[in-house]
Amino acid sequence: MVRPVLLLGHTHGPTGDRAVRVAADLASRLGADLHVVHVVDSRDYPVDPDSADFDTEAERRLADQHARVEALLRRAGHAGAGYSQETVRGAPVAALAAAADAVDAFMIVVGTRGEGPGSALARLVEPSVSHGLIGHQSRPVLVVPAGAG
Template sequence: MRSRCALVVGFDRNPTSRAALGFAVDLAQRLAADVHVVHAIDLSDYPVDPDSATWEDDAQAAVAGERALAAEALKDFTGAWTYRQAHGEPAEVLASVADEVDALMVVVGSRREGPGAAISHLVSPSVSKRLLGHAATRPVLVVPRVAALS
């Protein structure tokens, strides 16, 4: 049984991810829900040279930057929130955290746009599609780049 409403939101540097976090925070305020921000770490997302002598420090700095962005978005949020980082496929990481906290729903941004994204659409299903796959256990809210509750 759910003791307090919880929302899980996927987060990275993508603008649609930031929109998803903003939407989730607004929704959480209205529902008196906790927010669990989840970043599935994929170092290929960061401009880190693995051959550099400082690559570990550079990677940690990049990941710390993600947390700082999330904290900034949550600075006026009056409810409880957590920030988690985990290595793994984003949909699996999000689903795992959602199961752990018995989330009401998972909130994610829509897919990236642009030429590179078109190729990505052909090669790999989106995080939202993976979350809605055969093992879906809860609703998934997909937020476009520009979204607001009215």
């Protein structure tokens, strides 16, 4: 029997880390494989595009992001078998949807920035990935709320 796949869209910061912990717990409870996808964004690049080590620094930041997810999964007891990770480029909603299609994920898990005036302003600059996925997906989308724990 083929194990189901749970796709996690991971981003920087506490919200992304919380989503890793929730997705790892859910995958363990469901006996599912976990496929973690990081969509490259501006935080993955150095500030100065003309710096001599721009490409090297960008690759280091992506490797650090990858290692962070692995460390979180180890702490959650989910590292090793049943886990894969990839980094992709593109519009986050489209990239996560394509990755979910590629692995035939039964569900997508993403974090949220939360609600409130700050989040509303942030959505004007960078649209909500969770809202975009919910509106354009045939598969379930689990949105992990921001918060402690």
